[in-house]
Amino acid sequence: MMLLPRWFAEAIVLLILLLAFTNNAAFIGVNIGTDLTNMPPPSDIVTLLKSRQITHVRLYDANSHMLKAFANTSIQVMVGVTNQEILRIGRFPSSAASWVNKNVAAYVPSTNITAIAVGSEVLTAAPHVAPILASALNNIHKALVATNLNFQVKVSTPMSMDIMPKPFPPSTSTFSPSWNTTVYQLLQFLKNTGSFFMLNAYPYYGYTTAKGIFPLDYALFKQLSPVKQIVDPNTLLHYDSMFDAMVDAAYYSMEALNFSKIPVVVTETGWPSSGGGDEAAATVGNAETFNSNLIKRVLNNSGPPSQPDIPINTYIYELYNEDKRSGPESEKNWGMFYPNGTSVYPLGLSGGDGGSGSADLNGTTLFCVAKADADDDKLEDGLNWACGQGRANCAALQPGQPCYLPNDIKSHASFAYNDYYQKMKSAGGTCDFDGTAITTSRDPSYRTCAYTGSANANGTGGNFPPTALGPASPIGGNANALVISIYHLPFLATLALTLLLL
Numbered sequence: 001m002m003l004l005p006r007w008f009a010e011a012i013v014l015l016i017l018l019l020a021f022t023n024n025a026a027f028i029g030v031n032i033g034t035d036l037t038n039m040p041p042p043s044d045i046v047t048l049l050k051s052r053q054i055t056h057v058r059l060y061d062a063n064s065h066m067l068k069a070f071a072n073t074s075i076q077v078m079v080g081v082t083n084q085e086i087l088r089i090g091r092f093p094s095s096a097a098s099w100v101n102k103n104v105a106a107y108v109p110s111t112n113i114t115a116i117a118v119g120s121e122v123l124t125a126a127p128h129v130a131p132i133l134a135s136a137l138n139n140i141h142k143a144l145v146a147t148n149l150n151f152q153v154k155v156s157t158p159m160s161m162d163i164m165p166k167p168f169p170p171s172t173s174t175f176s177p178s179w180n181t182t183v184y185q186l187l188q189f190l191k192n193t194g195s196f197f198m199l200n201a202y203p204y205y206g207y208t209t210a211k212g213i214f215p216l217d218y219a220l221f222k223q224l225s226p227v228k229q230i231v232d233p234n235t236l237l238h239y240d241s242m243f244d245a246m247v248d249a250a251y252y253s254m255e256a257l258n259f260s261k262i263p264v265v266v267t268e269t270g271w272p273s274s275g276g277g278d279e280a281a282a283t284v285g286n287a288e289t290f291n292s293n294l295i296k297r298v299l300n301n302s303g304p305p306s307q308p309d310i311p312i313n314t315y316i317y318e319l320y321n322e323d324k325r326s327g328p329e330s331e332k333n334w335g336m337f338y339p340n341g342t343s344v345y346p347l348g349l350s351g352g353d354g355g356s357g358s359a360d361l362n363g364t365t366l367f368c369v370a371k372a373d374a375d376d377d378k379l380e381d382g383l384n385w386a387c388g389q390g391r392a393n394c395a396a397l398q399p400g401q402p403c404y405l406p407n408d409i410k411s412h413a414s415f416a417y418n419d420y421y422q423k424m425k426s427a428g429g430t431c432d433f434d435g436t437a438i439t440t441s442r443d444p445s446y447r448t449c450a451y452t453g454s455a456n457a458n459g460t461g462g463n464f465p466p467t468a469l470g471p472a473s474p475i476g477g478n479a480n481a482l483v484i485s486i487y488h489l490p491f492l493a494t495l496a497l498t499l500l501l502l
Contacts, residue, residue, distance in 0.1 A: 026311035029056030042069030062103035090132030096139035134185035167249035200268035221293035237305040270317035275330035288345040368421035368431035369414040382433035386416035403449035
């Protein structure tokens with residue numbers, strides 16, 4: 001057998017890291033919180049995620065029921081070590097090994113676990129365990145090595161923007177000197193293991209605490225007039241959004257400690273849809289604008305101004321509103337969905353145009369159709385409502401028209417439901433119809449019948465402006481956030497390890 005030179009094997013290892021960090025397919029993930037009264041069962045959560053084409057989620061712990069529910073799905077899962085578990089894991093390698101065996105190795109490969117978040121905002125939320133954070137990270141990583149999972153599962157720890165006292169201008173941002181030792185240890189770990197810097201970045205708080213220094217449009221990704229452009233005076237780089245400036249602040253802060261090219265993954269960001277009397281910016285409109293524009297921003301696959309070639313993979317906070325959370329009213333209203341699966345506000349890449357279709361978090365158009373097992377009587381009621389009070393354009397369902405055949409209640413209800421949903425979703429219209437409807441990314445169009453929102457919709461359903469409001473979700477709801485990592489190259493990693501051992 002011919003032995004390959006060691007330099008070749010080392011080059012393969014470097015290639016793996018480059019592939020991991022220059023992956024151009026940016027993703028949007030979601031955080032899943034559980035502090036709500038009516039937490040849906042795991043199976044319902046997975047169904048919702050699939051219907052919205054959400055492929056990356058973050059859990060705040062390693063709940064066994066959730067991990068079992070994600071088995072044999074394409075969803076990538078980030079699990080969490082809680083802040084309360086860090087002291088034990090940091091002090092005792094055996095505890096880290098037990099945690100990994102119980103919460104990761106026991107579910108892989110059926111459940112696609114790709115990242116572990118060790119704690120959450122430890123330096124600011126649990127500073128007493130900060131001195132042992134690096135030890136906890138190392139012990140978890142060593143346990144992954146022992147189970148041969150270290151190439152599939154990356155380890156990091158989410159940090160708050162608060163560890164950067166002056167994030168603007170980004171070019172002068174540094175980590176708080178009081179945390180330099182801990183942060184340096186973290187960055188060295190991330191560099192050595194090929195992991196990424198987890199950042200919780202909230203333009204909502206950046207805007208509300210700035211007392212008018214920054215315009216609201218800047219926080220919502222809206223275009224600014226020339227006189228309001230945000231420019232870093234040192235680099236002359238233009239920042240079109242506060243989100244980009246926050247991410248760049250993290251890159252510059254790492255550079256100040258002589259670390260570069262460690263990718264930033266935003267593990268939490270979002271906007272509340274409701275708040276108290278002193279939280280004027282927490283509105284449904286602002287939440288919809290922020291998250292819709294965030295999705296567009298992330299999926300353009302570019303990085304912030306200082307790192308344009310490193311996409312910003314991002315997890316939205318959060319899936320459901322957590323009504324049991326304490327604090328300001330806004331704390332209960334970060335979710336995108338109600339527990340029954342309906343949207344708090346429309347989500348999509350379009351600007352809410354009636355004929356453009358509703359899109360999921362990763363850009364796929366969603367259609368509203370009748371459930372296969374729906375009761376015919378309820379479907380008839382839904383069809384009559386959609387074509388009547390709902391003002392759906394049902395002309396294509398008349399005899400001799402493109403969508404008349406097949407002449408059955410499910411087919412006709414699906415067309416009417418979808419026409420209503422596409423036109424009214426921007427005004428709060430939902431895909432529910434007394435539980436008889438469901439969203440799907442599969443275009444239900446057939447033969448000459450093109451559904452509204454389809455690429456071929458002009459000839460049948462029409463794109464008429466809405467004239468009346470239909471069933472709308474109530475204000476409020478429940479949400480949680482899902483998050484996950486994509487640096488998963490097990491085959492190349494195994495190959496590189498084999499070559500290194502030759």
